[in-house]
Amino acid sequence: MTAVPRPTSEPSPSRSMEQARGGPTVLRIVLGAQLRTLREAAGITREKAGDAIRASHAKISRMELGRVGFKERDIADLLTLYGVLDEAQRDEYLRLARQASSPGWWQQYSDVMSDWFATLIGLEESASLIRSYEVQFVPGLLQTEDYARAVVNLGHPQTPPREIERRVALRMKRQRLLEGPDAPRLWAVLDEAALRRPLGGPRVMRAQIEKLLHAAERSNVTLQVAPFTAGGLAAAGGPITILRFQRIDLPDIVYLEQLTSALYLDKEDDVDNYLTVMDRLCAKAQSPAESLRFLEDLLAQY
Numbered sequence: 001m002t003a004v005p006r007p008t009s010e011p012s013p014s015r016s017m018e019q020a021r022g023g024p025t026v027l028r029i030v031l032g033a034q035l036r037t038l039r040e041a042a043g044i045t046r047e048k049a050g051d052a053i054r055a056s057h058a059k060i061s062r063m064e065l066g067r068v069g070f071k072e073r074d075i076a077d078l079l080t081l082y083g084v085l086d087e088a089q090r091d092e093y094l095r096l097a098r099q100a101s102s103p104g105w106w107q108q109y110s111d112v113m114s115d116w117f118a119t120l121i122g123l124e125e126s127a128s129l130i131r132s133y134e135v136q137f138v139p140g141l142l143q144t145e146d147y148a149r150a151v152v153n154l155g156h157p158q159t160p161p162r163e164i165e166r167r168v169a170l171r172m173k174r175q176r177l178l179e180g181p182d183a184p185r186l187w188a189v190l191d192e193a194a195l196r197r198p199l200g201g202p203r204v205m206r207a208q209i210e211k212l213l214h215a216a217e218r219s220n221v222t223l224q225v226a227p228f229t230a231g232g233l234a235a236a237g238g239p240i241t242i243l244r245f246q247r248i249d250l251p252d253i254v255y256l257e258q259l260t261s262a263l264y265l266d267k268e269d270d271v272d273n274y275l276t277v278m279d280r281l282c283a284k285a286q287s288p289a290e291s292l293r294f295l296e297d298l299l300a301q302y
Contacts, residue, residue: 025122027100029066030250031093035075036064038082052081070097109170112163116262120241120255124177124184129244133189133226133281136197136239138208140171141178141186142215147208148172150200178220187222189278189285195225195298206302213295216288224285225294231284242271242278 039049039060046057053059053074062068075097079090106113106121113121124130124141132139137151148171152164159167178186190212198205216223241255254265254274265271286294 023122023126024100024102024104025066025119026126026245026250027096028069030247031070031096031100032064032066033250034093035078035082038079038084039064042082044081049078049081053077066100069101071101072097105173106170109166112166113170114261119264120262121174123243123253123255124174126245127184127243128246129185129187131187131240131242131244131278133191133240133278134194135191137194137199138190138212139186139188141175142188142212142221143171143175144204144208144211145172146200146204150204154199178215178218183220185220185222187224187282189224189226189281192225192227195295202302206299209295209299209302213292213299216292216295222288223291223295224282224288225291226281226285227294240274240278242274 039046046060049060050057055074059068063070063074072094075094076090079085079093084090084093104118104122104125106118110118130141137143138147140148143151145168148168149164152159152167152171156164156167177183195209199208212223215221239257241257243253243255245252251266251268252271252275254263254271256263256265265274285291
């Protein structure tokens with residue numbers, strides 16, 4: 001079983017708009033990277049670029065990393081500074097900036113969602129492949145509503161019921177990502193501990209295992225179970241998500257969730273290390289067929 005190879009197309013603003021499914025988060029990253037390339041090719045410092053748009057070099061850095069929205073006036077001024085004067089090319093960049101600044105569907109849940117988690121949802125929307133390893137819980141993209149409610153209650157014990165339900169609704173809507181002809185491929189490794197932990201009680205766990213079995217029937221979902229008998233695993237006990245995209249100019253991104261924040265890694269060495277860890281996890285876990293039999297046997301126990 002091997003990972004999907006990277007595409008080899010050349011980047012351009014118009015192709016960015018055509019290929020980045022789900023849009024604004026990835027479009028910001030793509031446009032930011034292209035602005036950085038233009039600035040460096042022109043030999044202009046971040047400080048000088050910041051002066052051109054009446055901002056700090058730190059804002060230029062955030063723009064180039066795709067961490068903030070874009071004002072068309074700022075993009076136009078930067079393009080002029082970088083020597084991009086062709087009107088058709090400028091129009092492409094400005095159209096990309098408008099799309100990158102549009103809100104995603106998940107913004108309606110901003111009252112119960114942190115910025116770092118909103119970034120994950122935006123990246124998922126544009127990913128072609130999502131690889132994950134979960135230690136404690138079933139992956140959020142595969143949870144039942146009742147199981148999700150039990151997880152949310154566990155992490156937010158003092159939260160009012162209305163907010164709990166908003167968080168659960170967000171998780172359920174997020175799962176629509178796996179439906180439709182352009183759905184990404186999900187390749188998930190579940191530690192046996194996540195399946196043995198009886199969140200919500202026997203009824204909830206039975207329904208959750210049934211959902212995993214149904215999900216595994218989809219052509220775009222691959223499930224593997226890492227059983228206790230596999231011994232020590234290379235992930236050192238922490239969950240890992242690796243997202244891959246269709247564009248060659250957008251690197252794989254590793255998402256590491258923490259208690260109140262998350263890390264996003266895109267440096268080649270970091271990503272390669274986690275890809276190696278993920279490959280080892282998949283090699284030590286049960287095959288997809290063996291994993292289905294494991295889930296069926298576990299279901300029989302409920």
